[in-house]
Amino acid sequence: EDQVTQSPEALRLQEGESSSLNCSYTVSGLRGLFWYRQDPGKGPEFLFTLYSAGEEKEKERLKATLTKKESFLHITAPKPEDSATYLCAVQANDYKLSFGAGTTVTVRA
């Protein structure tokens, strides 16, 4: 059975304090790994898709990387507006999409 585990569950950072979120997965053949951002009371918003080990994507203060067993979302010099829940999802070869439970990031000024 496909599994997606995100850690930590919650992360509290000071503004400017860089950190990383982890998404580890077991899947029967990876078609793609997705990162989403979810603000309270809103639907998830797409950030990145990664397809193969070694791939990296960047957007502003966020950088996503992928290995054969996990993905990291690095937040560099975070600002309060980066506070959100970050969701990881993997799509297997059978096109089934499985989500992790998310990491809630709080950035204090």
Add this chain to the structure above:
Amino acid sequence: EAQVTQNPRYLITVTGKKLTVTCSQNMNHEYMSWYRQDPGLGLRQIYYSMNVEVTDKGDVPEGYKVSRKEKRNFPLILESPSPNQTSLYFCASSPRSGIATYEQYFGPGTRLTVT
């Protein structure tokens, strides 16, 4: 504006009273899906549709029905709601189904409480 809309946004109902949550997208997307989100469990797929008149079960389909008669609409039907269906529901759409992999666009969510 390209978007996925859901109605209602909030709903409180009683056990056994049939309800429908509507979902509509204006992006001409082929793929649509329903999820429920519960604390600590993440998003779990209920049903999905690869195109008009094509629907299939996700991970947690029990107690739910869907239909896809038009490309833009994908309603979620609870024939006899029960308290364990109290949850936050999201509709999502994606540009294309088939062999490609595409990101999904989510609606704003419907918070359902069944008493």
